[in-house]
Amino acid sequence: MDQEVPQSTIRAELDRLEREHRHYEQLLAELVSAPFPNGDHQMEELRLKKLKLYTKDLIESLRHRHQQAAA
Numbered sequence: 261m262d263q264e265v266p267q268s269t270i271r272a273e274l275d276r277l278e279r280e281h282r283h284y285e286q287l288l289a290e291l292v293s294a295p296f297p298n299g300d301h302q303m304e305e306l307r308l309k310k311l312k313l314y315t316k317d318l319i320e321s322l323r324h325r326h327q328q329a330a331a
Contacts, residue, residue: 270326277319284312 288308294301 264329270322274319274322277315277322281312281315281319284308284315288312 288305291297291301291305291308
């Protein structure tokens, strides 16, 4: 029942996830460089790190599944 996903769909999803990952990375860099961090900054930093890691995991999983399907 596994249907083959078009290459363009996979590439589009990878592109979207990579943009999202870069966005989290940029937000995190801006947050870390804040001159007067507070408790809210620490919570947001933790949230962004988790989102960034989750997005990276999704990217790697999608790449792995795509490579397995291509083999």
